Amino acid sequence: MITISKANQLHTSSMAEILNEIIEKGGTTAIATPVTADEITSWMQQEPSRSAWHVAEKPDGAVLGFQWIAPADYLPQDAAEIATFARIGHTGHGVGSALFKSTANAARALGYRWINANIRTDNEGGIAYYQSRGFETYGYKSGVRMDNGQVVDKVLKRFDL
DSSP states (O other): OOEEEEOOGGGHHHHHHHHHHHHHHOSSOSOOSOOOHHHHHHHHHSSGGGOEEEEEEOTTOOEEEEEEEEOOTTSOTTEEEEEEEEOTTOTTTTHHHHHHHHHHHHHHHTTOSEEEEEEETTOHHHHHHHHHHTOEEEEEEEEEEOTTSOEEEEEEEEEEO
């Protein structure tokens, strides 16, 4: 059984661990350098009235994944950017589905009209995940330089609330 709750500072070590494993594996996230729990705490404190953070936990409290929405400079005020991360080995087990239900409800409560997913085109799992939630492609970004210097292309997908 998976429980969804609002993320807080007590979750940030597990969140950093999950994200760093994904970064180390490579090829699926635009975040290119390892993160710390303090960095995630800092991200969570940016625009708290316009963002929502959730974690998926096992009954014993082990964090299986997390998701957030927040405003992005390149999006209109009525749109939120989304990011989703599941612990390696736990994709396809309902973590993302459970997280998205809570995130979509939070987005509506925050007054957003749609959610944007900005996905690397080589992230086949991420593309499939967002498509399975009902996101539709509306654009592309070519030649995006990441923090580590790597250049990737991205697909933009939209979910209307």
